[in-house]
Amino acid sequence: MSIISKLFGKSPFEPLYQHMLKVKACVDLVRPLMDAFLKGNEEKVKEVAKKIFKAEHDADIVKKDIRSSLPKSIFLPVARGDILRFLKEQDHIADSAEDLAALLILRKTTVPEELKKELKDFVDKVLETYEAAMTVSSEIKLLAETSFGGEEAHKVMELIEQLKLKEWEADKAQMTAAKKMFSIEKKLEPVSVMMWMRIFGELGTLANHAENAGDQMRLMLHNS
Amino acid sequence: MDASFILIAAVLIGLYSAINIGANDVANAMATSVASGALTIKRAVVVAGVCDVLGAVLVGSHVANTIRKGLIDPLQFSDRQTLFLFGMLAAVLGSALWVNIATYFKLPVSTTHSIIGGVIGFGLISVGVAGIKWKVVLFVILSWIISPVFGGIIAFTIFSIIKKFILSSKEPIAQTRKIGPFFTGIVAFILSLAVIYKGLKHLHLDLPIKEALLISLCVGAGGFLLGSFLLRRYKERNEDPYYQVEKMANPLQVLSASFQAFSHGANDVANAIGPVAAIVAVVQTQKVDMQVPIPLWLLLVGGAGLAFGVYTWGHRVMETVGKRITSITPTRGFSAEFGTATTVLLCSRLGMPVSTTHVAVGNIIGVGLARGISAINLSVIKKIFSAWIISLPAAGLFSVTIYFILSILFT
Numbered sequence: 001m002s003i004i005s006k007l008f009g010k011s012p013f014e015p016l017y018q019h020m021l022k023v024k025a026c027v028d029l030v031r032p033l034m035d036a037f038l039k040g041n042e043e044k045v046k047e048v049a050k051k052i053f054k055a056e057h058d059a060d061i062v063k064k065d066i067r068s069s070l071p072k073s074i075f076l077p078v079a080r081g082d083i084l085r086f087l088k089e090q091d092h093i094a095d096s097a098e099d100l101a102a103l104l105i106l107r108k109t110t111v112p113e114e115l116k117k118e119l120k121d122f123v124d125k126v127l128e129t130y131e132a133a134m135t136v137s138s139e140i141k142l143l144a145e146t147s148f149g150g151e152e153a154h155k156v157m158e159l160i161e162q163l164k165l166k167e168w169e170a171d172k173a174q175m176t177a178a179k180k181m182f183s184i185e186k187k188l189e190p191v192s193v194m195m196w197m198r199i200f201g202e203l204g205t206l207a208n209h210a211e212n213a214g215d216q217m218r219l220m221l222h223n224s
Numbered sequence: 225m226d227a228s229f230i231l232i233a234a235v236l237i238g239l240y241s242a243i244n245i246g247a248n249d250v251a252n253a254m255a256t257s258v259a260s261g262a263l264t265i266k267r268a269v270v271v272a273g274v275c276d277v278l279g280a281v282l283v284g285s286h287v288a289n290t291i292r293k294g295l296i297d298p299l300q301f302s303d304r305q306t307l308f309l310f311g312m313l314a315a316v317l318g319s320a321l322w323v324n325i326a327t328y329f330k331l332p333v334s335t336t337h338s339i340i341g342g343v344i345g346f347g348l349i350s351v352g353v354a355g356i357k358w359k360v361v362l363f364v365i366l367s368w369i370i371s372p373v374f375g376g377i378i379a380f381t382i383f384s385i386i387k388k389f390i391l392s393s394k395e396p397i398a399q400t401r402k403i404g405p406f407f408t409g410i411v412a413f414i415l416s417l418a419v420i421y422k423g424l425k426h427l428h429l430d431l432p433i434k435e436a437l438l439i440s441l442c443v444g445a446g447g448f449l450l451g452s453f454l455l456r457r458y459k460e461r462n463e464d465p466y467y468q469v470e471k472m473a474n475p476l477q478v479l480s481a482s483f484q485a486f487s488h489g490a491n492d493v494a495n496a497i498g499p500v501a502a503i504v505a506v507v508q509t510q511k512v513d514m515q516v517p518i519p520l521w522l523l524l525v526g527g528a529g530l531a532f533g534v535y536t537w538g539h540r541v542m543e544t545v546g547k548r549i550t551s552i553t554p555t556r557g558f559s560a561e562f563g564t565a566t567t568v569l570l571c572s573r574l575g576m577p578v579s580t581t582h583v584a585v586g587n588i589i590g591v592g593l594a595r596g597i598s599a600i601n602l603s604v605i606k607k608i609f610s611a612w613i614i615s616l617p618a619a620g621l622f623s624v625t626i627y628f629i630l631s632i633l634f635t
Contacts, residue, residue, distance in 0.1 A: 002248070002251060002252055002255070002541060002544070002545045003332035003581060003585065003604060003607070003608060004252045004255065004545060004581065004584060004585065004588070005255070005544065005545040005548035006332075006548075006601060006604050007585055007588055007600060007601055007604045008548060008552065008588075008597070008599065008600065008601065009598075009599030009600060009601040010599055011598030011599050012598065012599060013598055073601065073602045073603040074599050074600065074601060074602065075589075075592055075599070075600040075601075075602050076598070076599055076600075077592070077595035077596065077597065077598065078595070142464065142466060144598055145391070145466045145467070145470075145553070146387075146391045146392065146466055147387055147391065147594070147595040147596055148595060149387065149391070149392055149595075150387070150391055150392025150393065151392060151393065151394050151396075152391075152466070222595070
């Protein structure tokens with residue numbers, strides 16, 4: 001066997017792209033999940049939640065594969081730690097979707113009419129943030145091709161700026177939704193208030209991980 | 225033992241080595257072009273075979289001279305020619321045996337290191353420590369360390385240029401059209417200079433530096449025009465420009481792969497025919513006079529052996545190597561091959577027997593350091609280093625053993 005072919009390790013960038021697709025397959029289900037939740041369709045919520053659990057598990061498998069194919073003796077065009085931390089953040093997006101789905105099937109929580117608009121807005125903002133993160137992640141193969149610099153890196157940098165803007169909007173929407181919830185706190189059961197705090201928290205965390213993934217990607221770029 | 229018998233045996237063993245070298249090493253040069261789809265395996269085999277023979281015939285004599293008379297002064301054997309013949313036969317046979325055994329145990333050994341080990345081995349046992357030209361040995365060993373680093377620096381620089389002017393630009397395709405021809409021009413210039421400056425006397429290619437430079441500049445200009453023509457022929461598609469740049473770089477990579485095959489022929493043919501050349505010189509002149517040039521037919525035999533190895537086995541090696549290295553794209557392949565070929569050719573002209581494979585490894589790491597390669601397995605370097613350390617004494621030991629057996633049997 002030729003020594004030259006042994007010199008080439010397995011590129012982590014195509015698998016990172018595949019991991020992004022798996023995360024996407026999982027988090028894309030958050031929209032139908034929240035739609036069913038808003039409509040109070042308990043059956044549908046359970047059904048979508050199951051799909052989310054399965055999809056999150058699929059993403060985990062790809063994550064483990066990437067980790068095990070990156071021993072310390074592999075020399076990469078970007079710091080190994082940056083790749084692993086990016087992978088972790090990208091995976092956390094799917095984890096948050098899973099935790100959110102788990103919360104929704106844990107206890108039957110109905111959405112009060114007064115809260116519907118704010119919750120919808122908040123979900124929209126969170127999912128916009130997530131989609132912006134996926135747009136950033138989908139550039140990984142082209143970044144590897146241009147060795148993480150130049151015009152392509154510049155483009156990705158701009159995408160990351162947009163992502164950060166979305167996350168900021170999601171934060172604002174979270175505040176608005178939480179305020180609204182407390183404004184009707186007298187009408188709500190105490191346990192419901194606790195559940196709302198956790199649901200909001202989980203949605204916010206999803207947006208945060210999306211932003212963190214972008215930040216980690218930024219560390220890989222070389223003309224920053 | 226009859227001298228002509230030794231000659232025939234040596235030529236056959238040399239041919240066998242050449243076939244082995246052709247089968248295994250040439251694939252390294254062409255596999256990247258096969259992997260990137262720039263060449264089909266059939267075409268790669270033809271191109272590699274032809275370039276290897278050309279390199280061997282046109283530039284191969286320099287390194288062969290080092291092996292036949294650079295390490296041990298043959299004049300020490302003027303009163304015992306037979307021992308010298310036995311010694312050179314033992315060196316070529318011993319190193320061939322060692323390479324075969326090492327390959328069986330999957331050790332990444334270099335034929336270059338083995339043949340040098342073989343020659344030094346028999347020298348130590350026949351004329352002793354003082355009979356060996358240690359200065360040359362030292363230079364050769366230094367060249368094994370310096371050549372991969374030197375090549376790596378070239379590859380790093382070339383890829384950095386590609387990155388800065390093409391991959392980082394707003395118009396990568398237009399930039400490729402502008403920059404690409406310079407690369408083809410430089411390749412043509414270096415190739416032509418290496419061949420015609422004080423080149424092979426048989427072919428009347430021994431021009432002085434001024435004329436050689438002038439002609440090489442003209443050839444280089446021709447290469448520039450050819451590159452410019454090839455790159456202009458490319459029609460833009462509705463696809464991401466960076467991927468199109470890789471497609472445009474396909475002809476560049478074929479060129480650099482051919483360049484690498486040429487350099488490989490120039491350097492590695494000596495591993496097969498260097499000791500044989502020493503034997504031929506003694507048998508032909510009936511004395512140990514080393515002033516005669518290496519006969520053209522011997523270079524042709526070596527080249528033909530390399531080509532035969534490529535034709536028979538090379539395609540299999542290319543297939544397996546090509547499948548595993550799909551991660552290397554034409555721009556990366558060009559950078560690494562250009563650095564490898566230039567370094568190996570330079571060493572060939574200086575008469576330094578270097579390991580083409582090790583230089584290639586150095587160059588790939590060079591491109592990696594310029595952030596061009598997605599993943600490089602650095603643990604391979606440890607294996608290469610240990611195989612290289614063990615090759616010298618091991619091949620030497622084989623050579624010494626065969627030398628003893630021959631001298632006991634036939635004197």
